Every structure is written in structure tokens, then in C-alpha cells.
Amino acid sequence: MEKVKIVKIxxxxxxxxxxxxxxxxxxxKLEGPKVLIHGGGKIASQLSKELGIEVKMHNGRRIxxxxxxxxxxxVYAGLINKQIVATLQQIGCKAVGLSGxxxxxxxxxxxxxxxxxxxxxxxxxxxxINVEFLKxxxxxxxxxxxxxxxHDNNGSxxxxxxxxxxxxxxxxxxxxxxxxxxxxxxKDGVLANPDDDSSVIPLITRSSYxxxxxxGMIVGGMIPKLDNAFAALEEGVAEVFIKHxxxxxxxxxTLLKL
Numbered sequence: 526m527e528k529v530k531i532v533k534i535x536x537x538x539x540x541x542x543x544x545x546x547x548x549x550x551x552x553x554k555l556e557g558p559k560v561l562i563h564g565g566g567k568i569a570s571q572l573s574k575e576l577g578i579e580v581k582m583h584n585g586r587r588i589x590x591x592x593x594x595x596x597x598x599x600v601y602a603g604l605i606n607k608q609i610v611a612t613l614q615q616i617g618c619k620a621v622g623l624s625g626x627x628x629x630x631x632x633x634x635x636x637x638x639x640x641x642x643x644x645x646x647x648x649x650x651x652x653x654i655n656v657e658f659l660k661x662x663x664x665x666x667x668x669x670x671x672x673x674x675x676h677d678n679n680g681s682x683x684x685x686x687x688x689x690x691x692x693x694x695x696x697x698x699x700x701x702x703x704x705x706x707x708x709x710x711x712k713d714g715v716l717a718n719p720d721d722d723s724s725v726i727p728l729i730t731r732s733s734y735x736x737x738x739x740x741g742m743i744v745g746g747m748i749p750k751l752d753n754a755f756a757a758l759e760e761g762v763a764e765v766f767i768k769h770x771x772x773x774x775x776x777x778x779t780l781l782k783l
Contacts, residue, residue, distance in 0.1 A: 531691055533562045534709050535687075535710035558664075565687070593644070610670050623669050645682065646683060647683025651693045660702075699760070713772065715779040764782065767781070
């Protein structure tokens with residue numbers, strides 16, 4: 526079966542032009558079909574303050590009212606996505622910038638306003654992703670580059686968590702290709718001690734993940750990232766890696782297996 530790599534790049538790398546350029550160079554060197562999903566970085570929050578739009582967060586995730594939706598769509602699907610695509614084109618990668626609305630690639634459902642009203646936030650079901658469209662692009666030698674803006678098939682755009690979107694796309698593509706999911710950010714992997722960058726945990730299984738949670742060794746934003754990773758593994762993704770963006774081609778990382 527043909528193999529595809531689904532790579533998600535975090536906002537902290539997107540915010541750093543030099544780090545982003547290095548990452549995109551490494552991403553381009555990956556052989557075979559590949560898909561890139563990028564986060565939003567701090568630009569949306571900075572613009573929100575400049576425009577007088579209140580930034581509302583809950584547990585590290587953005588609450589998206591209508592004014593915020595307009596802003597994040599302009600930033601994520603516009604400025605950031607097209608800058609990344611332009612850089613990839615410059616180095617010879619046939620990149621295609623997409624939101625979930627394009628080609629009905631990633632439809633989503635607006636999250637229920639209970640117990641928290643997240644506003645225009647969308648949840649994705651992998652079974653509804655347009656695999657045929659993605660496969661057509663990949664077979665044509667194109668590299669899809671997704672921001673995390675989706676749509677509800679009723680004319681409304683939705684803001685979706687980029688980690689979740691990457692996991693969902695990997696799960697969907699695993700039905701037609703052997704898929705690997707790679708989360709790239711500013712650390713070398715999952716750390717046993719958040720204050721010690723050398724304390725990378727090389728392998729996490731479902732059972733060891735439970736133990737790490739019970740010991741309080743994995744906290745904050747790493748929890749939903751690992752939850753998404755194991756959901757992907759349980760639904761057909763071959764392997765999941767969490768690693769530093771500079772180490773994309775190298776074997777320095779945390780590997781997740783069931």
C-alpha cells in the first residue's frame with residue numbers, strides 16, 4: 526500500500542520565520558506523498574488586540590465568536606496559509622493551500638454550546654472527509670497545505686483545532702493509504718520533565734500513557750495532542766511521532782504505539 530505522511534506544525538514554529546523556513550525545507554525533503562496542517566500562531570491574537578476584539582480562551586483553546594471567526598479566517602486561511610504555500614513553491618514543492626471548505630475537503634459540525642459556548646468552533650468526523658479529493662491531489666503530485674478552518678455545509682465557516690484536524694485527516698487517509706502522523710513543535714518530543722529538554726520519552730503506549738497521566742507527568746496542551754494521537758492509532762493510522770520541527774527527517778522523537 527502507498528504511504529503518506531501527515532505533518533502538523535505548531536504555532537510557535539509558525540511565529541518564528543527562521544524556524545518555519547528550516548522546517549519547510551525539511552518538509553520538502555520528505556519523500557513520497559505528504560500533507561501539511563499548520564496552526565495559527567500569535568498573529569490572530571495580536572491583530573485581535575489591535576482591532577479591539579477581545580481574545581477569549583478556555584483551557585488554551587480559542588472561543589470563536591463571529592468577529593473572531595472573520596479575523597482567524599483572514600489570518601489562518603489567508604496570510605499564514607499563503608505565506609507557507611509561497612515558501613514551498615519557492616523551493617520546488619507543488620503546494621496547494623486549502624481550508625476545509627475547499628473541495629468540501631473537511632466538513633465539520635458546530636460544537637454544541639453546552640457546557641461551554643465555544644462559538645463558531647467545528648468538530649470533524651474523519652468518515653466525512655473527502656478522501657477522494659485528497660487522493661486526487663496526492664496522485665497528481667500536489668502537496669495539500671491545510672489551515673484549520675472548516676465549514677458546516679450550510680455556508681458557515683468554523684474554527685477547528687489543528688491537532689484534531691491533522692489526526693482526522695490521517696485517520697481518513699488510512700482507509701486508502703498507509704498513513705503516518707507527525708506532530709512537529711519546538712521540543713524534541715514528549716518530556717518526562719517539562720523543565721528538562723533532554724528528558725524525551727522515546728516510546729509511549731496506550732498503557733504507559735495512562736500511567737504518565739496518573740503520575741501527573743503529562744499536563745496541559747500535551748494531553749489533547751496525545752489523545753488525538755491515540756485516537757488516530759486506534760482508527761488505522763500506522764504510527765504517530767511527536768518531535769522537534771528541526772528533526773523532521775531524523776529519528777529523534779517520541780514514538781506512539783498502541
